[in-house]
Amino acid sequence: MATALSEAQLREIEAANAEGLTSQEIVRVFADRKVRFSEANLRRYVQLGLVPRSYRVGQKGRHQGSRGVYPIRAVRRINLIKKLMAERYTLEEIQDKFLAFKDDIETLDDASTKLIDRFEAKLGELPATNRRERLFEELALVRRAAAELLDAVHRLEKMLIPAAGARRPRGGGVADPTELL
Structure with missing residues (x-):
């Protein structure tokens, strides 16, 4: 298994x-x-x-x-x-150490992607004009800013939370006798 x-x-x-x-x-x-x-x-x-x-x-x-x-x-x-x-790891340790910010980060990613896609669809409906081109350029800046924000959030999360899969100093359960000294 x-x-x-x-x-x-x-x-x-x-x-x-x-x-x-x-x-x-x-x-x-x-x-x-x-x-x-x-x-x-x-x-x-x-x-x-x-x-x-x-x-x-x-x-x-x-x-x-x-x-x-x-x-x-x-x-x-x-x-x-x-x-x-x-x-x-216990569920409580996993909750505290590894997944503390995951849902919020994923929600931010999903929401920003959805919003940018909706803007892009709306802009696609506009007639081809200089204004439309400027709006697409603005949308490209927004897309880049959203990507930079997510990158920064991921970096901060990695600084605050140890890497998933990092080895524990001991296997959990009862303390090793040398740890009690």
Whole structure:
């Protein structure tokens, strides 16, 4: 039984499910690759803020209701948690040390991308004029500023939070006798 997915597996899953996955699909993604994971784990991770919440997506057809879909980044986040737990980190340590800012950074990234895409679509509707060209130039500056902001936020996060996967001085659990001295 594997403890986590490989980078190649993660990329394959992300490419095939860009729109997100239901809780059952997430569990199946891990089970199909022989990694133990359950819906109970998913619910706990969401409650602790380790994994982003699902959002409702309407079903096609009349009176079909909606279903909860998790953003595809949830799979990568769960995988990171699985790796860190295999290194004997507790969920509380993972929450405090590694994922403290992840959701906010990802929300900032998603929101800025969505906003810039909406501006670009709106500008694309305008007639080809000098004004439109100036607005596209302004949009390019905004896009660059958003990328610089995200780069700066990632740098700050890395300065504040130790790198994920960094080795612990000991394996967790009971202290080594020499540590008690």
